[in-house]
Amino acid sequence: MTDIFDDVRDHYRATGLTERLKTALMALGSEDQRLTPEQLGALDQFHTRGLAATAELAKLAGISADMSVLDVGSGVGGPARFLAATYGCRVTGVDLSEPFVDAARYLTERTGLTGQVSFQTASALELPFDDGRFDVALLQHVAMNISDRARLYRETRRVLKSGGRFATFDVVSNGDEPLYPVPWARTPATSFLMTAAATREAIEQAGFRTLTWQDDTEAAKSWITQLRASGPPPSPNLGVVMGPDFAQLSANLGQNFLESRIGVLTAVFEAL
Structure with a gap:
């Protein structure tokens, strides 16, 4: 497991990420200018359909201002900031990549949300929280990097209150091997896709x-088709986060969807 985690960390290592973000964000104004989650949407929503998918998942999860929310695999923090700004809730993000966590904290300062949103470097398989800590847990495009799904979903259940909600938005296998590299894995060694049916079974067996x-x-x-028709995205975008080969990663992702090698599952569960 340690070797796999090391490979995943390497994929998301993003050396010098915060400095790259500072440079890229100069296009939006000076360092002391407050930014909104919407302004950062092309940069920090690291999943299919971007900010729109986060907004839809949050609505399905029934998030409200009095809730404590956990974002598992929070990346550079886009969904966490959007939830806090939109609903007024408290959000905690965890991610395996320390550079991503550092970048998430920087971007949260730029949006003035540090009072509501915090981030920690941690594994989704060993969450550093007490049992029953959170009302809602979100998992967006994260499970594909985790081989031990049973442990992932049990650990998510552990930190949720009874009756809490677990909302997931993830890539699933349709049976054929994807074309690599893709945004979550440059080789099959760190890609652990499951079918939608197998995902549901694993989550329900964990207590949901x-x-x-x-x-x-x-x-x-449809999203992929629209992106291809509209041309390169405006800067700053996810290429700042994922590096110079992001265009190839994104192109393969789109091809995998259009060839039905992969699919997307949106689901909400209640903790029993």
């Missing part, structure tokens, strides 16, 4: 019951 279950693959295909 299904509330919402959606196949959003067609929406993902």
